[in-house]
Amino acid sequence: MRQLSGKRTILSVATLLALSAGAAQAQQGDPLYRYQWHLMNYGQAVIGDTRPVSGVDIGIDDLHDYNIRGKGVVVGVLDQGAEIAHPDLAANVVPNGSWNFNNNSHDPTPSASQGGNAHGTAVTGIIGAVGWNGIGVRGVAPSARLKSFNFLDAGGTTAQIRYAWWDGPESKDVAVSNNSWGDTTPLFLTNVSENELAAWENPMSATRGGLGTVYVKAAGNGFNSVSTYCPASSGRVGCSQSVFVEESNYFNVITVAAVNATGKRSSYSTPGASLWVSGLGGEYGWERATLATQATAAQLATQPAVRFDPAIMTTDLSGCARGYNTNRVAPVQFWSDFDLNRLESNQSAIDNTCNYAATMNGTSAASPTVTGVVALLLQVNPKLSFRDVKYILATTARKVDPTQAAVTDANGTVLSAGWTTNAAGRPYSNWYGYGLVDATAAVTRATGFKSLGALVDSGWQRVDLETPQAIGNASAPARASVNLAAGAGRIEAVQIGLASDYPVGNTLPLKSTPLVVTLVSPSGTRAIVVPAGSVPVGATMTFDLAAVNAFLDESGTGNWTVEVADTSLAAGTDAKGKLSSFKIRVLGH
Template sequence: MTPVSLQRAALCAALLAALPSVGLAQQANNDPLYRYQWHLMNYGQSVLGDARPAFGLDLGIDDLHDYNIRGKGVVVSVVDQGVEIAHPDLAANVVPDGSWNGLNGSHDPTPANGRNAHGTAVAGIIAAVGWNGIGGRGVAPAARLKSFNYLDGGGTQEEVWLTRPELADVQVSNNSWGSYANFLPTVVDELDIAAWERALSATRGGLGTIYVKSAGNGFASWRASDDGVDVWDVCNDAINRAGVGCQQSIWEESNGYFNVMVIAAGDASGVRSSYSTPGASIWVTGLGGEYGWQAQGLRNGGYSEAVAVGQLPVRYEPAIVTTDLSGCVRGYNTNVRGGFRNVLDGDASLLDNTCNYTGTMNGTSAAAPTVSGVVALMLQANPKLSYRDVKYILATTARQIDAGQAEVRDANGTVIAPGWTANAAGRRFSNWYGFGLIDATAAVTRATGFKSLPALLDSGWQRAVLAAPVAIGNAAAPARASVRIANRVGRIEAVQIGLSTDYRHAGTWGNGGGAVASPLLVTLTSPAGTRAFVLPAHSGYGGDVLTIPFTAVNAFLDEAGDGDWTVAVSDVDLAAGAASAGNLTSFKIRILGH
């Protein structure tokens, strides 16, 4: 056995000992597409996609399903496009009359538009029914599902997160969606943040619903639109050459909420999925894969790679196999959508001719539900876990992948984006992966009998006192501001910051304009000396004056909160001795922990 296999075997043995009432399942593995679901069990097998997955690179489900850890008793809401609740591989897990169609007020959110298959694919990743002789299975194949068609225009974020009566028994909220902006408004109201966090914490009888949210798919391409019709890519060659990511996860307000886990995507080889948005607010990584193309599939469908290049990225590494809108005229897998991408596509497929499944689901939209499924397994093992407990367990049991991820330097040798770093408490963090790839067996084992974290301590917003604006110099002479936190938080669970400058970028966002490759580098240094990259230089910025009114910076988990916190802002393109083009005008920080 490999070291990883030995470690997992030990974890499974410990779990079985901790759950003496759980017996091994005696059901045959009769889900015909399960073998292609490398994200569940990966032994290097041939899957959909012409590149094989790296052995052992999966969610670490291992024997959990055999021990009947399948998400039983846990309700997950899919806040997305509507889910086809009568799908043959979902219906048995859908809560009757538990969903909400915000467009017509009914309990059936099944999409009327046959192209809106996203929610159905997400739901299948979480909780497709297992051992029923069709399709594959979900990460938590016994969890219950509710659907809210928010992305179809059904309801507000407040309704689908907080106020709808159908949410009363929801424990996990999956949100495979994100913002389309490379900037935030100049001001994000602190009272509004506090109101959201109080309300989110009060759900689930005060334990707090676990909100799982996609980071985005904007590493190298980010689509924007002013009118919903004219769409363009705000990224450009200058941004992509920098290699730090066009989009950053910090540019969405709800990604900074203490209650929300922001999820990056990894592929089947154990590195960042090509599209996965990085950022200081990433928490952990799920599995989203790549695009799942196969040369044989292209030939079967009369689909040439030359045609494909003009429509979608052509990548032959595996994507995620999951449920699709049923039938061959709707969804991702059809006979009428310009050809096939792999051998699962079409009604002549020898794997499954129903077209009820797709092998091309990907994105952080696919990674988030892998995390939601693992959370459902954890909550079956220990329903008393709070949202803080779940976040902490996932972070501290995650596996480091892509251990050789290198820091990125510009032409002057300045580090403009980090690789993996270790904080003063020994926690490893990456802006690409957060605390690493989730490990289901390790997380469930830790969850069993977990002693909840102590009462939450909150420093409140503390502000730097600046006698005057501080000039933004080059990398050797950044603008700095500090705040001292005293006798407020012993061990950090989250850090939130805000800052403003009067530094004005050239370029336009609207009417087809692109983001600029901002030369500004923003870092935050803890009292213990850990340096986190809040905004890497040369990432995309679509605003005018640089302002970061609110974001989470997650690299400081388990460090001491008290002491001097210092933000630094530099213009890495500014020549030595040149006049500054702007100033740091404010800085604030909030520490949460225990």
């Protein structure tokens, strides 16, 4: 029985029959499919010491059997290069459709000197590994057409992102762009002008004949990644935040968090106000029985329990000499040198090719699960705009971890919200966005979906305070308001910026901030943009761009207020800084 809240929507008989042409083909199966709990999870034993909780999957159900497999949808993978000749990928790779930024060729496969660069191959397999070919694994969209752009192997420049997103000839027919990359250290946005933002968002929207490529982006793995600088409170709210990374705040981007096999936040998953939905990233996929033959009990005891919970099984660089799954070579120096589970090495009784790995995780793994679902949507309805896709994913997502509660301090001040429901009845969490994607529900909604219609964009509206407001404690926060006289009737996205002279810190050692930044909608919904305890980097609490996605379907017309409170400030003590300006942009229909 499925144990997640929310009912699974089932496609109508007529729809299934219409989409099932050719589904009765001879199917050889995929031998490792049973380990891919993210696709179909009935609580079976998988790689890892714990079993997944039944029902924690992306809801493929019978879609593949009815030929809903992403057929004809071109997916671009901006990452390390994928091994395009991999036996479980080659049949889905677009001939001469990929790009190698290092040698200007159409083969982005990592070179022999890049033997550890298996990330792109793993991500690509999660999206579109070939199904029913008698070997290995299956992708979320096992008939999608795949292109690889190896910018992480070639410096990761802005020009390369633009090339893969819209500018390069190989990107022109890409319908979905997967971006499993980002910053693991905390950042704070300080230099993104409105013109610079438009220079990204406008060409992104113009792709796919004006429908817009669907850009899927990993939120990051920064919940604990800067633990050296994080006090105990940060362990409750997350050191880094998704709003600290510029691209995660673009209107065109679907920012994805990671859920593990228990249906809760993966231990590393970066939270934040710019999250849209969650995919499945799992944990680490280690197994004690395998490691016990190589490591001491004392060594194993140093590892956290999440190391032994299931990760994601996917494609790896071929052979046992490179990639994640290799034969051990002495001397063993790091944990990655061990055989971490039963799948690893050519001695594996499960699969001895070393062509697959069961340790892939991160929001890097969660994002391609969402990308694959998008490919399924675009197969059944290729006329969906990127805005339609975002809306469908959000309104069909499942509410996981429904008891997630707000984090408060000793005074009862909310540092970070749990699940909240906005004035339009949409539940939202800064850990999960609108919830875990549900492929069957989303495909059902996509079939015959009526477009959201013309975009209503308020443009940037700004207030500069004649008298900057002192940033007091939770009882006396600094406030600034902007009134939108004719905003969107139904909100799709909100972006804000603000300026203050409150010192944050941009030199080592970094410090967590005691500030809570909250945005209040005209309907009274409160959304925390920056939680106290996170670790922003900057001279002052000033930023030009943060997406605040909690207001879907509310009205955008009326008074929008930002509040900035200092949770460290005792009553009656002097403020440490002042709020001087606030700006907002509301988009919708």
